[in-house]
Amino acid sequence: MSPDTKKRRRFNPDRDVTPWKGAYVPYDILKEAFVAFLAVAVLIVLLAVVFSSPDEPAITLKTWSVVNPVDFAQTAITELDGTSATASYGPPYNSTPDSSQHIGFFEPEQWFGVHQPIDTAQDFVIGPLRTLPNQPVTQAALTLYQSASPGQQTAWTTAYEKAVANATDVNGRLHVPAGRYGPVGVIVGSLTDMAQTGGLDGTLLSEGQFYNTNYTKPLLFLADGTYLADQAQAQHLTGSQWGMMNETGNYPGQAWLWLYTMWYQVAPMNSSSNGDLEVWAIMMVLSVGLIFLPFIPILRSIPRWTRVYKLIWRRHYRELAGT
Amino acid sequence: MSVDTRTGTATEAPARAESRQWTARVRHAAESAFPPDQLLPDRQPAYMASWIYVFGVLTVVSLAWVIITGCILAIMGPSWWHVSTTGHFVNSLHLWSVEAFFFFMVIHLWGKFFMAAWRGNRRLTWATGVISFLVSVGAAFTGYLSQQNFDSQWISTQAKDGINSTGAGAVWNVLNFGQMLMWHIVLLPIGVVIIAGLHVLMVRRHGIVPPFAEGDSDAEAATTAAAPAEGLA
Numbered sequence: 001m002s003p004d005t006k007k008r009r010r011f012n013p014d015r016d017v018t019p020w021k022g023a024y025v026p027y028d029i030l031k032e033a034f035v036a037f038l039a040v041a042v043l044i045v046l047l048a049v050v051f052s053s054p055d056e057p058a059i060t061l062k063t064w065s066v067v068n069p070v071d072f073a074q075t076a077i078t079e080l081d082g083t084s085a086t087a088s089y090g091p092p093y094n095s096t097p098d099s100s101q102h103i104g105f106f107e108p109e110q111w112f113g114v115h116q117p118i119d120t121a122q123d124f125v126i127g128p129l130r131t132l133p134n135q136p137v138t139q140a141a142l143t144l145y146q147s148a149s150p151g152q153q154t155a156w157t158t159a160y161e162k163a164v165a166n167a168t169d170v171n172g173r174l175h176v177p178a179g180r181y182g183p184v185g186v187i188v189g190s191l192t193d194m195a196q197t198g199g200l201d202g203t204l205l206s207e208g209q210f211y212n213t214n215y216t217k218p219l220l221f222l223a224d225g226t227y228l229a230d231q232a233q234a235q236h237l238t239g240s241q242w243g244m245m246n247e248t249g250n251y252p253g254q255a256w257l258w259l260y261t262m263w264y265q266v267a268p269m270n271s272s273s274n275g276d277l278e279v280w281a282i283m284m285v286l287s288v289g290l291i292f293l294p295f296i297p298i299l300r301s302i303p304r305w306t307r308v309y310k311l312i313w314r315r316h317y318r319e320l321a322g323t
Numbered sequence: 324m325s326v327d328t329r330t331g332t333a334t335e336a337p338a339r340a341e342s343r344q345w346t347a348r349v350r351h352a353a354e355s356a357f358p359p360d361q362l363l364p365d366r367q368p369a370y371m372a373s374w375i376y377v378f379g380v381l382t383v384v385s386l387a388w389v390i391i392t393g394c395i396l397a398i399m400g401p402s403w404w405h406v407s408t409t410g411h412f413v414n415s416l417h418l419w420s421v422e423a424f425f426f427f428m429v430i431h432l433w434g435k436f437f438m439a440a441w442r443g444n445r446r447l448t449w450a451t452g453v454i455s456f457l458v459s460v461g462a463a464f465t466g467y468l469s470q471q472n473f474d475s476q477w478i479s480t481q482a483k484d485g486i487n488s489t490g491a492g493a494v495w496n497v498l499n500f501g502q503m504l505m506w507h508i509v510l511l512p513i514g515v516v517i518i519a520g521l522h523v524l525m526v527r528r529h530g531i532v533p534p535f536a537e538g539d540s541d542a543e544a545a546t547t548a549a550a551p552a553e554g555l556a
Contacts, residue, residue: 013535017443020368020533027367037384044388044423048415056473092493101488108490115493213501223480232477247474256425256460276488291453294441304535308437313534316370
């Protein structure tokens with residue numbers, strides 16, 4: 001086969017073009033860009049003036065514990081006994097067995113392992129309370145709890161969980177029915193008090209240095225409770241409400257995430273324990289497919305079959321028909 | 324090599340030596356790939372008479388406004404817009420320029436899809452356009468994480484599960500405000516600008532795709548696939 005023959009291949013209208021031999025018209029590309037620049041400026045100024053932008057204040061642990069001390073205490077006990085969502089999350093926060101999402105053998109969460117280690121009992125409860133000065137009762141309760149056997153600790157936390165399920169909020173103060181929960185009542189009560197003064201926000205953010213920008217711990221603690229989700233539900237932001245593509249208020253949000261969010265609404269992803277990984281796998285395949293679409297038979301023929309191009313180049317085809 | 328004795332500069336460099344220079348090679352390659360009348364054309368094929376072509380340039384100028392308003396926010400710092408009326412207005416401009424950017428870009432993308440704009444050696448132009456869109460999604464997403472308000476809290480705590488499930492959460496922590504802010508204002512914008520810049524250069528190099536010929540079909544007469552891409556000149 002000669003090199004010349006080798007180069008020639010069958011014309012494929014979905015891949016090849018017939019070089020344009022028709023007319024050219026004057027076109028001032030920089031003028032168009034400048035006019036477009038001004039037009040978009042006018043558009044965004046108008047939109048900003050009329051619609052502004054949302055800025056719902058962030059929720060603090062202080063706000064949460066003051067507004068809903070019962071939910072705060074119910075969450076705090078799960079952090080102490082290791083049954084909260086964060087405590088049992090698995091990588092990258094801890095190594096809880098069988099917690100990683102997987103598709104068959106594909107289990108990247110597990111392969112990468114723990115990179116932001118979080119021990120919820122120590123990091124969210126015991127550690128912060130240990131920083132409190134002049135609190136001998138709290139410190140004694142912590143010492144008693146930490147020196148007890150795991151069995152005893154579980155007995156106390158289980159008893160407290162049952163009691164706090166019937167806790168009440170009396171003028172912003174937590175009231176938990178009496179029970180055989182040993183020092184745990186003092187521990188959770190002290191943590192609630194600490195949160196209500198705002199001390200817990202700063203302590204959870206602290207990484208042992210003056211400047212901090214990593215909000216992983218306070219956000220995980222906040223997300224373990226129901227208060228944050230309740231606020232999101234009221235703002236139509238939960239997963240079943242097309243979740244994070246929305247934002248507070250009547251704003252378009254990240255509308256471009258509609259496809260990603262849509263997969264969370266359909267089976268089996270909407271009820272699968274591996275739903276996140278399944279949605280990401282689908283989106284990765286679709287994204288790579290879109291990049292390589294010019295190489296994919298059938299898909300690359302859709303524009304020619306649908307003939308939408310006739311609408312786009314209607315003047316061209318009209319002129320062609322007229323000649 | 325002869326030297327100008329008054330200025331001490333070389334007046335004539337042997338062609339062979341010059342051809343080995345990195346600088347000369349890059350200049351020649353750039354001149355060859357982007358002749359001035361192709362880089363900044365003053366005429367276009369007559370079939371360009373359609374509104375769909377406007378959305379490409381609208382996307383680019385919206386990106387310019389995203390960057391301009393983002394730079395103003397960066398000058399004043401991440402907390403400014405929460406405490407200042409002017410800052411809030413600039414944030415609103417930033418938000419709506421992002422919304423406009425994606426609106427125009429998605430229309431541009433669909434337009435190019437229905438034009439099968441990858442035809443005629445333009446597959447890389449298509450690919451850089453799609454990659455630019457995907458990187459822009461990341462840039463916008465980290466912007467939402469960097470707002471320091473309720474939206475940031477909710478979006479980050481929801482998004483962490485998806486990111487963590489891929490294993491990326493080991494190094495890319497959506498709950499780390501400092502890390503997300505850096506990605507939003509440095510790394511991802513650089514990525515968007517570079518890829519979008521390459522995309523625009525490829526459009527300039529190959530020109531806009533011609534319409535399907537009447538009667539285009541698989542049974543079309545054979546011709547070379549290596550036919551010269553549609554140029555502008």
